[in-house]
Amino acid sequence: MAVNSNSISVKHNSIVMYVDMNSYFASCEQQRHPHLRNKPVGVLTYDSPNASVIAASIEAKRMGVKTGMRLYDCKLVCPDIIPVTTHPARYRQIHVEIMAILRTYCDDVIAKSIDEALMNFTSYRLVYNDFTEIARKIKADITAKYDYLKCSIGIAPNAFLAKLATELQKPDGLIEITPDNIDGHLAKLKLTDLPGIASANERRLQMIGIKSPLEMRHSSEALLRKAFGGIVGNYWHKRLHFMEVDIYSNPFKTMSAARTLSKPIRESKQAMDSMLIALCMRLEQRMVKNKVFCKEIHCTIRYFDGNRWEAKIKLADPVQDGMHMRRYILEKMTDHERSHQITTLLTDKVQNLGVTVLSFVDEKLLQYGLFDNQMKQDVVRKVMYEMKDKYRKNIVRKGSEILVPGILKDAIGFGSVKDMSPDSDGAVVNKFMLEEDDDYEM
Ligand SMILES: [Mg+2]
Numbered sequence: 001m002a003v004n005s006n007s008i009s010v011k012h013n014s015i016v017m018y019v020d021m022n023s024y025f026a027s028c029e030q031q032r033h034p035h036l037r038n039k040p041v042g043v044l045t046y047d048s049p050n051a052s053v054i055a056a057s058i059e060a061k062r063m064g065v066k067t068g069m070r071l072y073d074c075k076l077v078c079p080d081i082i083p084v085t086t087h088p089a090r091y092r093q094i095h096v097e098i099m100a101i102l103r104t105y106c107d108d109v110i111a112k113s114i115d116e117a118l119m120n121f122t123s124y125r126l127v128y129n130d131f132t133e134i135a136r137k138i139k140a141d142i143t144a145k146y147d148y149l150k151c152s153i154g155i156a157p158n159a160f161l162a163k164l165a166t167e168l169q170k171p172d173g174l175i176e177i178t179p180d181n182i183d184g185h186l187a188k189l190k191l192t193d194l195p196g197i198a199s200a201n202e203r204r205l206q207m208i209g210i211k212s213p214l215e216m217r218h219s220s221e222a223l224l225r226k227a228f229g230g231i232v233g234n235y236w237h238k239r240l241h242f243m244e245v246d247i248y249s250n251p252f253k254t255m256s257a258a259r260t261l262s263k264p265i266r267e268s269k270q271a272m273d274s275m276l277i278a279l280c281m282r283l284e285q286r287m288v289k290n291k292v293f294c295k296e297i298h299c300t301i302r303y304f305d306g307n308r309w310e311a312k313i314k315l316a317d318p319v320q321d322g323m324h325m326r327r328y329i330l331e332k333m334t335d336h337e338r339s340h341q342i343t344t345l346l347t348d349k350v351q352n353l354g355v356t357v358l359s360f361v362d363e364k365l366l367q368y369g370l371f372d373n374q375m376k377q378d379v380v381r382k383v384m385y386e387m388k389d390k391y392r393k394n395i396v397r398k399g400s401e402i403l404v405p406g407i408l409k410d411a412i413g414f415g416s417v418k419d420m421s422p423d424s425d426g427a428v429v430n431k432f433m434l435e436e437d438d439d440y441e442m
Contacts, residue, residue, distance in 0.1 A: 014244060015121040015131055018154040018162035019102065019138065022171035024115035025055035028091050029084045031148040040065065040081045042074055047085055049075075054086060058171055091115075094146065096316045101141045105134060110247075110361065111317055116166075118159055120247060131155050135174050159246040160239040163195050179242065186213040186240075204228060216240060255290075257282040258300075258354030272346040272353065277326055279355040284322035287357065293318035294357035299329045301345055302352040309336065309345055318361045329355070 021027070025043045030036045040060035042053040049072040056065040056074075063078035074081050095114050102109045108120040121131060128134050135153040142149055152173035154165025161182070165175040168185060177185060191202045194213055208227045210216050216224070217240040224233035235245045257279040265271040287293060295318045301309040311332040319325055333345050 013122070013125060014157045014242075015125060016156055016159050016162040016244075016247070017106075017119040017121060017131065017135060017138075018112075018156075018159065018166050019098075019117045019119065020152045020154075020163075020166040020170075021098070021115040022150045022152060023055060023058050023061065024149075025086060025091055026057035026060070026084075027149050028094055029087070030057060031094075031146050032087075032090065033084075036082060036084065037148060040078050042071060042081050042083050043086050044071060044083050045086055047083060051083075092317065094149070097145060098142060098149075099316050101145065102138065104141075105138060114317065116163075118162070118247070120159075132174065132176060139172075139174070157242040158239060158244040160195070161242065167193065167195065182217070182240075183214060186217055189213045191216065201228070213240075254356050254358040255283055255286050255294075256354060256356040258352060260352045261350055266348045266350055269344060269346050272350065273330075275353055276329065276355070277322065279353065280322035280325040280329070282322075283325065283355060283357050284320060287320045287360075290360075291363045292360040293320040293363055295319075295359035295361060296357065297325050297328055298356040298358070299332065300352075300354040300356075301350055302354075303347075303349045304351045305349065311336070314359075320363070325355070325357070 026041045029041055029043060030039075036057075038059060039057070040063055041057035042060055042065060043055040044051040045054060049070070051071050053060075053065060053067060053069050053071060053074055056067060060074070060078055060081055063081075065074045065078050065081060071081075071083055091114055095111070099109060099111055099117060102117055102119055106119045106121055106124060108123070110118045110120075112118055121128070121134075132155065135155060138153065139151060142151060150172040152166040152170050153175075154162040154168070154173075155176040156162040156165055156178075161177045165177045165185075166173060168175050175185075189212070191197050191205055191211070191213060192199065194216075197205075204227050205211075205216060208223060210219055210223070210227065216236070219227075219237075221234055221237040224237045225231075227233055228236060238245050259275055259279065261272065261275065265275055283294075295315050297311075297313040297315070297319075299311045299313070303309075311329065313328050313332060315328070319328075337343065337345060
């Protein structure tokens with residue numbers, strides 16, 4: 001487990017809300033297609049008996065369908081299952097709308113995945129006096145927009161317990177964990193019911209004599225240190241005692257990459273696009289190295305005549321993938337070109353091209369942290385290997401680029417591979433990557 005390098009913040013009176021959409025992909029399909037409602041639906045990346053179900057509707061789950069099962073096996077337990085191919089763009093669109101609803105209540109909203117968000121209400125303690133009532137309003141707002149979508153909301157003094165509270169009641173849950181009721185809730189759970197405790201951690205705890213979440217909470221910090229072999233044990237102790245160890249910010253403010261274009265590059269639109277890819281990939285490398293994703297991308301084009309074009313792109317889902325960043329930038333360029341009726345922003349008058357990323361989110365919170373359900377990760381990996389077998393090996397790049405199963409299907413169509421040249425091993429590299437950087441901080 002990754003160690004939290006930031007200092008532990010102990011804030012009394014913190015209020016965190018965790019929102020988890022129930023059976024999200026399947027419910028989005030049922031939202032869009034009323035004939036699928038109240039029926040067992042299995043969402044697949046492609047239509048084949050060998051394909052794995054990446055999401056099952058509430059009805060399919062009740063019949064024993066589990067995420068990751070092959071369609072063929074699903075039919076054995078649930079003969080009426082209706083297979084539906086995934087529509088990532090639809091799920092993202094709804095995600096954006098739901099995030100917008102959450103932001104009407106609180107500025108401090110962090111998307112944890114496409115179907116989960118954390119709302120830090122700590123600075124709103126004097127603004128609202130009943131957070132259960134706020135949670136009900138949020139549910140009502142979501143239902144008003146999407147009548148078939150349900151969510152479980154957890155309220156607690158820290159992110160971990162708020163997330164745990166969403167696991168206690170599904171679908172359509174609303175539970176607050178408080179110092180008064182925590183032991184009652186923990187008493188009903190197994191160790192592996194705690195987000196972040198899978199079988200390896202369960203074994204560690206059992207070896208030291210801790211057999212239940214309740215025993216874990218009432219163990220000393222020293223004993224938990226022994227179980228987890230260090231600081232991670234302190235974190236567990238703090239989580240179960242209402243302290244915050246899972247929300248923290250990253251020290252970087254911005255990262256930039258920019259190049260002044262040479263004449264041969266300015267004169268070829270394709271070369272300029274490749275340069276844009278190189279800049280984005282450079283930033284991807286740096287974000288990977290620093291273990292962060294960004295929620296904001298700025299792109300600047302400077303022209304010889306002193307003019308400049310700037311785009312500021314704010315993202316609902318944090319990105320680290322250079323090709324995704326480039327796609328967002330190209331979309332902005334196309335919008336501008338259309339609305340101003342110009343052929344292209346990338347003319348032979350471009351002097352300098354620059355990309356900056358900012359609003360960083362630590363990747364631990366996105367991928368490897370407590371908030372990732374191990375099952376989901378396993379499914380992503382499995383599905384990815386299926387895709388590798390089915391399509392070309394390099395078509396799906398490294399696993400860390402894929403945050404949620406739904407984005408996977410999009411990964412097949414990422415960017416335009418023609419702008420990249422294969423190296424001797426057949427790996428895709430961009431020839432402009434080999435040029436020297438002239439990075440600058442904006
Ligand atoms: Mg969910």
